[in-house]
Amino acid sequence: MPDFHLRGITWGHRRAIDPLTGTLDQFHAQHPEIAIEWMSRPLHGFEFTPVLDLAKEYDLIVLDHPFVGEIAAAECLLPLDELLGADDPEAFVGPSLATYRFAGSLWAVPIDAACQTAASRPDLLSRLDQSPPEIWSEVINLGRVAMRAGYRLAIGLRGVHSLMTFFTLCANLGSPCSVEPDTPLLDRETARTSLALLRELVSLCPEQVLDWNSIDLHDAMVARDDLVFCPAVYCYATYAEPDQRRPLRFHDLPGPRGCRGSTIGGTGLGISARCKSPEAAKSYARFAASVPAQLAFASNHGQPARSAVWENPAINERFGNCYRATRDTIEQSWIRPRYAGYLDFQAKAGTLVEQHLRGALSEADLLETLEALHRQSGKSPTR
Secondary structure, eight states, rough: SEEEEEEEESSSHHHHHHHHHHHHHHHHHHHHHEEEEEEOOOOHHHHSSHHHHTTTTOEEEEEEEHHHHHHHTTTBBOOOOOHHHHSOGGGTEEEEEEEEEEEEEOOOOEEOOBEEEEOOHHHHHHHHOOOOSSSHHHHHHHHHHHHHTTTTEEOOTTTTHHHHHHHHHHHHHHHHOSSSTTTOOHHHHHHHHHHHHHHHHHTOOGGGGOOOOOOHHHHHHOOOSEEEEEEEEEGGGGGGGGGGSSEEEEEEBBTTTTTTBBOOEEEEEBBBBOOOOOOHHHHHHHTTSHHHHHHHTTTTTTOOOHHHHHHHHHHHTTTTHHHHHHHHHHHOOOOOOTTTTTHHHHHHHHHHHHHHHHSSSSHHHHHHHHHHHHHHHHTTOOO
């Protein structure tokens, strides 16, 4: 019988839960004294449920990096500097490791890497005799060609996903949004250009895109036969696997200035400060971030964070060359704000950008409200 029992929480998709449950036997063979039970929750919960609340119930928490400011302020997770403190940052793709360093400590170890990339249906592109766009103007041209033939572009713009694409476009244009509430959020000219690009894109997509998150977008693209190309979505490489109805292919993000990165996502694994078996939990975190485990994660529909796995030929073959095809984008990716109080801004701002794209909020009102929310978020009592 195991001596230590740990409970973990992730989000409900095979990219998230299958790597964790599928490698438990491998971990247990190394640590028979430790048993782990994994739970999952919807994507929306992953994006917004405070880690402080999860840390009261779970030992192991799969989290998004914008939580680290509040984590550091509340000290609800254990610092994990000794696990990867000497690890070469380039051992993980892009700024994956850097996203979990905040206020002098490492609050999670990278186990999953992602950023906004492009996604295509290669069979539909072939019907149109088109190649994947490499710059935003080509995206719009493809959209016009597609509409004349009865096809459409696609994207997921519900709530926070609208904000992430807005962030990506601003960063690509050379004026990323501020990561600190003490400085103005936006360069107004860049923001207006980015919103115009988004509005034009929406006009070439089905109206449902404003109801879709990233998972909905991928599900629609493999299920429907009218969605040719998406220029920006948090990549789920598992939709390129051969068991999909129509496997997708992923590409570097075709920004207004070409491939100049996007807004990084991915996940880290943190340990609750309330964990009664911290050394056992650290053993699992060390395992999950290791190259052998990351290779096993990829064999269980996971999306590894280790550079060595992103370059592995067998893994790339399994995932339609997704990792090599999007490496330039993730290496240039931008880290969004992480200060305590930012997540309240993210939730409200995403809804506002979506409302603007629905035609329910003017551009001027949107930009003024975003700046006011940004300033107010810095006054959070947790800061």
